Amino acid sequence: MTGFLSIEKLSKTYEGPTTALADFSMEIGQGERWSVVGASGSGKSTLLRLMAGLEAQDQGAVFYRGERILHSGEKLVPGYDAIQLVKQDKGLYPHSTVAENISRPLLQYDKAYARERLDELLSLFGLEKKRDSLPRQLSGGQQQKVAIARAMSLEPEVLLLDEPFSSLDSHQKRTLLDELNLIFQDLAITLVLVTHDIQDALLITDKLCVMAHGKLMRKGEIKDIHQDPKTAYVAGFFGPLNALSENKYLRPSHIQVTKEKGKAAGKILLKRYFPDHDLLTVALEGHSNYWQVAAPIRKLRKGDSVNLDWKESHILRLDE
Ligand SMILES: Nc1ncnc2c1ncn2[C@@H]1O[C@H](COP(=O)(O)OP(=O)(O)OP(=O)(O)O)[C@@H](O)[C@H]1O
The missing domain is CATH 3.40.50.300 (P-loop containing nucleotide triphosphate hydrolases)
Known part of the structure; x- marks a missing residue:
């Protein structure tokens, strides 16, 4: 003491x-x-x-x-x-x-x-x-x-x-x-x-x-x-997470929308304006889940098909 x-x-x-x-x-x-x-x-x-x-x-x-x-x-x-x-x-x-x-x-x-x-x-x-x-x-x-x-x-x-x-x-x-x-x-x-x-x-x-x-x-x-x-549980206090696979997660700001082929592809279902980015809800091809993507480029539209990429170093390995 x-x-x-x-x-x-x-x-x-x-x-x-x-x-x-x-x-x-x-x-x-x-x-x-x-x-x-x-x-x-x-x-x-x-x-x-x-x-x-x-x-x-x-x-x-x-x-x-x-x-x-x-x-x-x-x-x-x-x-x-x-x-x-x-x-x-x-x-x-x-x-x-x-x-x-x-x-x-x-x-x-x-x-x-x-x-x-x-x-x-x-x-x-x-x-x-x-x-x-x-x-x-x-x-x-x-x-x-x-x-x-x-x-x-x-x-x-x-x-x-x-x-x-x-x-x-x-x-x-x-x-x-x-x-x-x-x-x-x-x-x-x-x-x-x-x-x-x-x-x-x-x-x-x-x-x-x-x-x-x-x-x-x-x-x-x-x-x-x-x-x-x-x-x-702890990561959740810092904002939403996207589930990549079991125990692997990505933050919305760590996913890039690219012209080239990425590691995943999907379609924009929703777009919301935020001061520093557009928040996209993307339906992933071949998956039943949606991802949240913070895109600094503003020109993307609802319904657009997008390629998504990320750095391996940004993957969070989390226990439940
Ligand atoms: N005076 C009390 N009598 C009975 N149960 C209580 C009393 N005070 C707190 N509790 C219970 O103890 C637990 C912890 O309560 P506490 O208020 O410390 O949690 P908290 O994390 O501050 O919750 P919150 O974020 O909702 O304010 C809760 O299940 C609450 O219902």
């Missing part, structure tokens, strides 16, 4: 019984930025609640700087100032202003310090002009910023974000993520983000933990996992 944040053999079963976490272990270093992905019900939110000390595990422990995190059954006021959890529902007080919401955790502190910290946070999150607004007078992205600013009021070392961006539209989300990226970079905060969207993971984190049925399936640098996902 010498690490910064050590999760050791955590298990949690709810009534039902439903196993939410099963012998889950992981080390998180100070300043690291992790995303956690996994199918719905794989235990991601449970993991975050246990890391924050807001719930009781059945077995195992979380250690923060060598000290065991006391869970909700062991502590009069559950949770830790140093480890803050922000949930999707934001939990803002609807009748309190932005300033009151952000400074609520600071009530226990000296007034001058609390005022100073509030001003710092309003400036850091670009919320100065909204300080007297009520949450309902803010956009979804601004509300989420208030929730994150409030979580950061006590200067936590660890910020746990449980799908905080899922209610935002893609533009709001991108703007917020770009702003958070700069804030987190300057603060060197340790971040664990639960998300369903790999784009969020790519934008603000470097490391990825993939869960299934309460277990750790994979962990490491996002780029290493993307390049060598090892299983179809």
Whole structure:
């Protein structure tokens, strides 16, 4: 338990019984930025609640700087100032202003310090002009910023974000993520983000933990996992896959449409416009399956016959 944040053999079963976490272990270093992905019900939110000390595990422990995190059954006021959890529902007080919401955790502190910290946070999150607004007078992205600013009021070392961006539209989300990226970079905060969207993971984190049925399936640098996902489950978080043969897959962007004879041929059934490419759905000759092909050339039409080729090095060999 010498690490910064050590999760050791955590298990949690709810009534039902439903196993939410099963012998889950992981080390998180100070300043690291992790995303956690996994199918719905794989235990991601449970993991975050246990890391924050807001719930009781059945077995195992979380250690923060060598000290065991006391869970909700062991502590009069559950949770830790140093480890803050922000949930999707934001939990803002609807009748309190932005300033009151952000400074609520600071009530226990000296007034001058609390005022100073509030001003710092309003400036850091670009919320100065909204300080007297009520949450309902803010956009979804601004509300989420208030929730994150409030979580950061006590200067936590660890910020746990449980799908905080899922209610935002893609533009709001991108703007917020770009702003958070700069804030987190300057603060060197340790971040664990639960998300369903790999784009969020790519934008603000470097490391990825993939869960299934309460277990750790994979962990490491996002780029290493993307390049060598090892299983179809893990690869699936990065986008659709085309099955080449048993255990062999190709990503849509790794298939070229060629004039010459390729390794396969087919007919375009559908064409969808994407900013960087056309996404073609191709019915393969001699096969019952369809492939998704990302074609940078725009001149192909529905009904065209096409030859397809790919590099051997782009074939992903994946277990189920
Ligand atoms: N308080 C609870 N009582 C009973 N079962 C629960 C409770 N909380 C979670 N579960 C169950 O435990 C499992 C893991 O839930 P959890 O919310 O941790 O998963 P998740 O990966 O965060 O899911 P999602 O992506 O859908 O939010 C699920 O099957 C869920 O139904």
